[in-house]
Amino acid sequence: MRKRVENNGAVLGGRARSERGQYSRSLRHFAVWSMACFVAFAIAGCASTPQLSGEALAQKQAAYAKEPFEVRIVDRSKFGARFQPAVVVPSFSEPPGTIVIDTRERLLYLFQAGGTARRYGVAVGASGYAWSGEAVVGRKAAWPAWYPTDDMHSQAPGLPPRIEPGPQNPLGARAIYLFQNGKDTLYRIHGTSEPWTIGTEASSGCIRMLNEDVIDLFGRVTLGAHVIVR
Secondary structure, three states: OOOOOOOOOOOOOOEOOOHHHHHHHHHHHHHHHHHHHHHHHHHHOOOOOOOOOHHHHHHHHHHOOOOOOOOOOOOHHHOOHHHOOEEEOOOOOOOOOOEEEEOOOOEEEEEOHHHOEEEEEOEEEOOOOOOEEEEEEEEEEEOOOEOOOHHHHHHOOOOOOOEOOOOOOOOOOEEEEEEEOOEEEEEEEEOOOOHHHOOOEEEOOOEEOOHHHHHHHHHHOOOOOEEEEO
């Protein structure tokens, strides 16, 4: 029987140090995390409860009324100012349309014309699971399904063969697929059902964003866009 090789669960590609060993460890780490989140969602929703006023919450919910699944609104006051979406003038420059992810600062920049960039807070790979390198956006998907690999199933046998699109899916509301030399790296930039991890080292090489933020980024990023992870 052919083994499934698609991994829609990890985020963000590049060249890894000691690639084979780190990739294997990343799969094990991600499989355990994914199963934990899948179970936690069923029990407690795997998301924070927004503390917004009724009017502010209604306005935000209305912005996502056409989404096929609920976009849970996150209380932004619980995050530091630098993790709030903002238009900034970075201390470095890249051509418009380029994505730069600063894993040390837990920030993602989408460069625009005039030297400005849209900045978002992200979660990055935990110590020992971080990736760096360059890639291009080869595919984009809204509310993707997730297919754990055979390796992930061997490490976490309870994982379903497919996790359907929706708020419980580890990829969240959007996924941006990273390619190198025309091939899928199996890494993504995606949403998350664990908003409290933004600004931390929490993933197995993943770049996680709040679902609200990844929806915004998704609409601005074009296929073929250059991605730099450092």
